[in-house]
Amino acid sequence: MPSLPTCLPRNERHHDLVRWYKDDLCALAFKVVHDKQRGPLVFVRIYSGTLIPQTAVHNINRNSTERMSRLLVPFADQLVEIPSMTAGNIALTVGLKQTITGDTIASSKASAAAAARRAHNDGGLGKKRGEDVSVVLSGVEVPDPVFFCTIEPPTMAKQADLENALTCLQREDPSLKVRVDPDSGQTILCGMGELHIEIIHDRIRREYGIETHLGPLQVAYRETILH
Template sequence: MLEEYSEDCNLIPVEKLQAAIRRITLTRSAVPVLCGSALKNKGVQPLLDAITLYLPSPDDCTHDFMSWYKDDLCALAFKVVHDRQRGPMVFVRIYSGMMKAQSAVYNVNKNCTERMSRLLLPFADQQVEISSLSPGNIALTVGLKQTATGDTIVSSKASAAAAARRAVRSEEKTKDRKSQDNLVLAGVEIPEPVFFCTIEPPSVAKQFDLENALRCLQLEDPSLKLILCGMGELHIEIIHDRIRREYGLETYLGPLQIAYRETIVCGSRASDTLDRTMGDTRHQVTVELEVRPLSEDIPLIEYSANLPSSVNSYKEAIENGIHGCYLTGPLLGSPLQDVGVIVHEVSVLPGTSMTVVSACVSRCMTKALKMSEKQILEPMMSLEITMGEDHLSRVLADLSQRRGNVGAIQDRLDSKVVLAHVPLAELMGYSTDLRTVTSGTATFTLELSNYEAMNPQEQNSLLRKKGLV
């Protein structure tokens, strides 16, 4: 297009037009727009050329970590795929230094060294083997077994340590603590999963194959957790389908459940004693502790001032027992949130094992939680719906029935955009319902906003539904 325009008008050389577009793109004054159709293979090549011509290379950026690594390798693993013959294949973007085949690299996030056997240049479904690659390029690596999406790859552990020292010196000059953190922990931000379900293999013989498939999928998708937790109904359905297609496993999924949280409204105090004789040894522990609602200025775990110094040798076991309790709340068995603990008394008979101390602390905390006033927290979603004005009233009426809180209604060209805050429990199957209400013309996006307390009526209804009251 630019060549034709330049030749017809005979005014501006195409190189000057491209240089001008690049300048305004780098300053973010304008955004180049290209038309085409991937389905019909039209406009794809100009789009790829435009990426090279107009978008910034690492030399055009002034990120601090590039100066800290200097000429050493620094690359970001942004995608992991699995090949039946080659195993995990990692796509990396190189920001500084040279990446070479048959070399050892250091994964900063996993704190481990791995050996990269091959380096490939991807061209659609074809890969060309190369010996090295320079900054600004994307490569496909073979041999990195532990690397997951979002990990930072550098040349060696010594290189990461040297960069950290330069970051410390820079921090002392600029007083910027965040810069050092960004250096070593570069990656992608993974939101908390909001749905979960159980997944079972078709037989005990296939248990190992299922575990291997899930490990591989977790490297590709860090938002996937076990038991199978994901970002939405479609996310889990896609994972289930991939396990069937790519790994040949006909697995069974349990019912989809929402990832609630639990907290307490007021504090309570409890004590407990655990006395067991195992073999020839008597194990005895007495614990007294208090649970309370947690605010920003209160530490998660506090120790009473009158505790004897001997308790210090049991602190790890005490905190293991407390942290174990945070995983299972007293109402639904969901994780606890915003609950603080004060340890008032710990009395341990000499020779008692650390495992017994942890068990007693966990049992005492469970007792205190059951005595307190409990509250279920439900995930609230930020919902953005784009539709024609004709469907606005029906969409708003539907949101009000879903306990939605509409924050704003905006105009976007000829469309209306509704910004709302809606409980996740009310959005099961929402894509189908929205298509029905708007005759298939509306689109929406969802993002986890926060966790909010359920009102008493909804909480009692949920507990009755689960058969807990």
């Protein structure tokens, strides 16, 4: 997994936030991949507490609770199931279907609220932001996309499959945005560059077996008035 080092969150950025969780679970989802057998695999970095399979966890960003079914660690090209994982380690979770890259995971909603109260009492970020926001770890910062093009399936029968593929790819790649044009009803791909769009196009063909058609590429320009 050569891309992991560039995706790893920086520990020093989260030191102040993590102390408000004390011994409760606080983890950051920093990568999502889709496995044909296991479904979405979410890579998490654990900053405090212990992650245990077959338990429910609270996603602060989505304000939702999900049940994690299995916990895995990668060894070369194999994934080994483990009974638990403690702070300072990285693990893969199975069963988190709503979690995306950059989300903060806590043991429960009550645990996140307790951390927010500690932050507020300490004069931390809680005074300036809402309770949930104040204890959210810094996720991946993604700039706005600047390249746009339409994408169409070969037939309308493949439209649902294409939408599912784009949903999965957006979970894996936060820099990819998809929207529907309100006037034409066409699906618009929004990416970081021409190569980015081409890679997404190729992945849809290879991984999901859908031959799609891309429209002309458009670039967003911003004008600045110089005095």
